[in-house]
Amino acid sequence: MSESEVAIHAQTALHGPNDLMEGSPYAIPSRKLTVWLFIISDAVTFGAFLFSYGYLRAATPNWTHPFESASVVNVIIMTFVLITSSLTMLGAVDASIAADKPKAMRFLYSTMALGSLFAGLHIREWFQLFAKGITLNSGLFGQTFFTITGLHLLHVISGVIALLVVATKYSRGSLTPSHVETTGLYWHFVDLVWMFVVPLVYLTNIAR
Amino acid sequence: MTAASASGNVIRKYLPVYFVLLGIFLVEVFLAFQNIPIVTLVLIFLALALCSAALGLMYFMHLATERRSLFLSLIPVTIFVLLMMNVIWSDSYRLLRMRPFQP
Numbered sequence: 519m520s521e522s523e524v525a526i527h528a529q530t531a532l533h534g535p536n537d538l539m540e541g542s543p544y545a546i547p548s549r550k551l552t553v554w555l556f557i558i559s560d561a562v563t564f565g566a567f568l569f570s571y572g573y574l575r576a577a578t579p580n581w582t583h584p585f586e587s588a589s590v591v592n593v594i595i596m597t598f599v600l601i602t603s604s605l606t607m608l609g610a611v612d613a614s615i616a617a618d619k620p621k622a623m624r625f626l627y628s629t630m631a632l633g634s635l636f637a638g639l640h641i642r643e644w645f646q647l648f649a650k651g652i653t654l655n656s657g658l659f660g661q662t663f664f665t666i667t668g669l670h671l672l673h674v675i676s677g678v679i680a681l682l683v684v685a686t687k688y689s690r691g692s693l694t695p696s697h698v699e700t701t702g703l704y705w706h707f708v709d710l711v712w713m714f715v716v717p718l719v720y721l722t723n724i725a726r
Numbered sequence: 727m728t729a730a731s732a733s734g735n736v737i738r739k740y741l742p743v744y745f746v747l748l749g750i751f752l753v754e755v756f757l758a759f760q761n762i763p764i765v766t767l768v769l770i771f772l773a774l775a776l777c778s779a780a781l782g783l784m785y786f787m788h789l790a791t792e793r794r795s796l797f798l799s800l801i802p803v804t805i806f807v808l809l810m811m812n813v814i815w816s817d818s819y820r821l822l823r824m825r826p827f828q829p
Contacts, residue, residue, distance in 0.1 A: 546796045554800055562807050572768065590755065597751050604786050605737060605744050612736035706786040713778040716751070717771035721758035 553700045557707045560673075564711050567669065568718055571662040575722065582659035583725045584652055589643060593720050596639045597712065600674075603632035604709045611702045614688065614695035622698065626685040629705065633678040640671050663719060670715055673708045680704065743785045750778050 575581060585593075610625035644664070647653075654664045684701045687693040754774055757767065784790040789797060 546793060546799065551796065551799070554796065555803060558800065558804050558807055562811060566811065576765070576768075590758075594751075594755060598748065601744060601747050601751075604782070605740060608740055608786060609737050703787055706782055709786070710779045710782045713747075713751075713782070714772075714775045717754045717758070717775055718768065721754055721771065722764065722768060724758055 547696060549696060549700050550703070553703050557703065560707065561711070564666075564669070564714070567662075567666050568714060571666060572718065574658050574662060578658055581723070582652065582657065583723050584647060584650055584659070585720055585724050589646065589720070590724060592639060592643055593716060596636055596643075597716055599632050599636045599639070600709050600712050603629045603636070604706050606632065607702045607705045611695070611699050614698040617695075619689065622695075623685060623689055626681055626688075626698070630678050630681050630685070633674055633681070633705075637671060637674050637678070640667065640674070659723070666715060666719055670708070670711055673711070677701075677705050677708050740785060743781055747778055747781060750774050 606625050606628040610622050610629060613619075613622035613625055644667075647663075652660050652663075654660050680701055684693055684697050688695075688698055754771060757770060762770070
């Protein structure tokens with residue numbers, strides 16, 4: 519088998535036979551490049567929200583500080599869960615590239631479970647704020663907090679749904695490891711956004 | 727070594743990054759309970775969050791081991807998007823004073 523045939527077989531194993539004709543500018547798989555471009559634009563969206571939040575936060579003297587120690591503990595657990603889900607996602611991508619489908623599925627289901635747990639803890643946090651009378655209509659804090667965390671929660675829920683679809687189709691053989699890899703990129707991005715949301719939105723508003 | 731057995735090493739490989747990310751977060755929680763002026767605190771948080779993001783991008787998202795062409799092609803796109811955003815910053819100052827648009 520010639521060197522070019524070996525390369526084609528490797529490409530087929532990773533991306534599937536339909537992707538052999540896929541145009542790849544700069545020799546980058548188009549799917550991966552597209553996800554990266556999406557990530558950049560989405561990062562700018564979050565950046566704009568966080569910038570506006572920071573501006574309002576600094577310009578408002580009587581800012582609400584609703585988070586007590588129980589909320590901080592909840593946020594610590596949520597962060598631990600989300601970072602751990604990134605680790606399991608890495609395992610899923612690696613196992614899928616290594617053609618170890620059962621192991622990849624276990625990691626994918628673990629990531630989905632951790633993502634769902636994160637969403638559940640997030641919603642519980644919201645309901646605790648509702649009980650304190652803080653809603654989307656209760657001033658600048660409520661508006662900015664629920665907008666930013668709501669957008670992030672939407673990303674997490676979308677990610678869990680995307681993982682479910684990709685895992686199901688990957689287990690049936692209709693999707694390839696490259697699909698798992700690009701979904702993983704999105705999932706890691708959601709994790710990275712949380713690294714900015716927690717300190718800026720939660721930790722600067724602790725009740726004293 | 728089979729491909730399947732090689733797949734078990736990735737968790738161990740990235741565990742140091744995982745613990746560093748958790749460590750950075752715990753440092754942020756510790757700092758949040760100190761009496762630090764809010765502007766200083768936000769600047770420290772931003773710096774730490776940027777470190778976390780850089781670690782995540784380089785290792786979890788494999789940008790460190792990706793083709794250089796991907797890395798290089800993302801830089802002009804990022805600059806372009808930021809420049810486009812710059813167009814609307816002036817609007818934010820106008821809206822701050824709630825003035826209607828006057829051509």
